[in-house]
Amino acid sequence: MVSYSEAYKIIRDEVQKLKLHTEEVDLLNSLNRILAEDVYADTNLPPFDNSAMDGYTVKFSPSRKQWKMIGEISAGNFNILTLDEDSAVLIMTGSKLPANTSAVIPVEDVIAENGYVKLADGKSIKENQHIRYKGGDLTKGVLALERNQVITSNKISLLGACGKARVKVYRKLKFGVLATGDELVDISSRIFDDKIRGTNLYSIISAVTEFNMEAVNFGFVKDDKEHIREKLSEAFDSDIDILLTTGGVSVGKYDYLKELLIELGTDIKFWKVKIKPGKPLIFGVVKKDGRIKFVVGLPGNPVSSYVNFMVFIKPAVQELFGIKDDKTVKAELTESVSKNDDKRNFLRGYLEFNLKKGQYFVRASEAQSSADMTRLANANCLIVIEEKRINPQKGEEVQCIII
Numbered sequence: 001m002v003s004y005s006e007a008y009k010i011i012r013d014e015v016q017k018l019k020l021h022t023e024e025v026d027l028l029n030s031l032n033r034i035l036a037e038d039v040y041a042d043t044n045l046p047p048f049d050n051s052a053m054d055g056y057t058v059k060f061s062p063s064r065k066q067w068k069m070i071g072e073i074s075a076g077n078f079n080i081l082t083l084d085e086d087s088a089v090l091i092m093t094g095s096k097l098p099a100n101t102s103a104v105i106p107v108e109d110v111i112a113e114n115g116y117v118k119l120a121d122g123k124s125i126k127e128n129q130h131i132r133y134k135g136g137d138l139t140k141g142v143l144a145l146e147r148n149q150v151i152t153s154n155k156i157s158l159l160g161a162c163g164k165a166r167v168k169v170y171r172k173l174k175f176g177v178l179a180t181g182d183e184l185v186d187i188s189s190r191i192f193d194d195k196i197r198g199t200n201l202y203s204i205i206s207a208v209t210e211f212n213m214e215a216v217n218f219g220f221v222k223d224d225k226e227h228i229r230e231k232l233s234e235a236f237d238s239d240i241d242i243l244l245t246t247g248g249v250s251v252g253k254y255d256y257l258k259e260l261l262i263e264l265g266t267d268i269k270f271w272k273v274k275i276k277p278g279k280p281l282i283f284g285v286v287k288k289d290g291r292i293k294f295v296v297g298l299p300g301n302p303v304s305s306y307v308n309f310m311v312f313i314k315p316a317v318q319e320l321f322g323i324k325d326d327k328t329v330k331a332e333l334t335e336s337v338s339k340n341d342d343k344r345n346f347l348r349g350y351l352e353f354n355l356k357k358g359q360y361f362v363r364a365s366e367a368q369s370s371a372d373m374t375r376l377a378n379a380n381c382l383i384v385i386e387e388k389r390i391n392p393q394k395g396e397e398v399q400c401i402i403i
Contacts, residue, residue, distance in 0.1 A: 057097055173242065174240040178246070228248070242293065275343055331383075383400055
């Protein structure tokens, strides 16, 4: 049995051996993909001096309170006009500024009548106010976005402004997902006798899809050696990068997975990890037709399989792509926690941010059974309790993984 840190290091170091490939996609198809190139501004942003609001452009003079209207400019309809200290131009937000502009007066700060605009009582202006200058956001040739980050919706406008109609992204890794167990029936089936719905298949496929990798569904297989062997061989012969299985990894009479993986030539790197939940975890390396593939045998309990995916597989793959962890925060316990073993515990919890105090607070779920899907569904984090830490008390700080 290995520790959490040892197991994670093994998985991370092995996963780093996967070769990443890139492809170009349309900008609108790049959402949630991982950027595979540094993007530089191909023009100044903004490309010209423009108005930050609807108003009147003037050549600033501290003593001037009234100007003569000489025209107007709207966005995309520039007029060649030149200001002097006596003149003003009506302008719309985003419009290119006429020559000699050194201030924009908001439309609500003036009175316009008889061809003149006059500063309203109690209003004042400052030089350079409400002007967005050429290159104020980015100058041409400057790095706009670094590679190895997820393209979220707030980055799309910047990519578009840099002329990236096509974006170079990393190809998605392919994860095969296979569920084992005589007790499993599909989720659409009626429950009878000692059968249960096989939710792990759907949970793990969804977890893979959630961080925008590709999931290949290998379905369910009974606890039959020959059938499991056939499914494993099918998966290893496919073009997947990582096979995730659920169930059959413990020490029960019908837990065949480890035995069959070894039989099929898998180099088992470890079996069992000193964590709770999720101890019976298998990780191995398969070499097939000159390619390296990985197999991860997740436990059959739904919470255990989900936790193992979140604390081992997802972060190791994110490191492969150079993605920085932004889902781990520190929080103060609002209630004491019972923990008296020497394992690393991952407790389901409820995390809240207190705006007034400017910090996170967290409490553990009432029950922590590895089969309790209700508590998992209602949690928004995993509370990390390290191996040597015993019974953390209310007010102590803990690390939380947002889920």
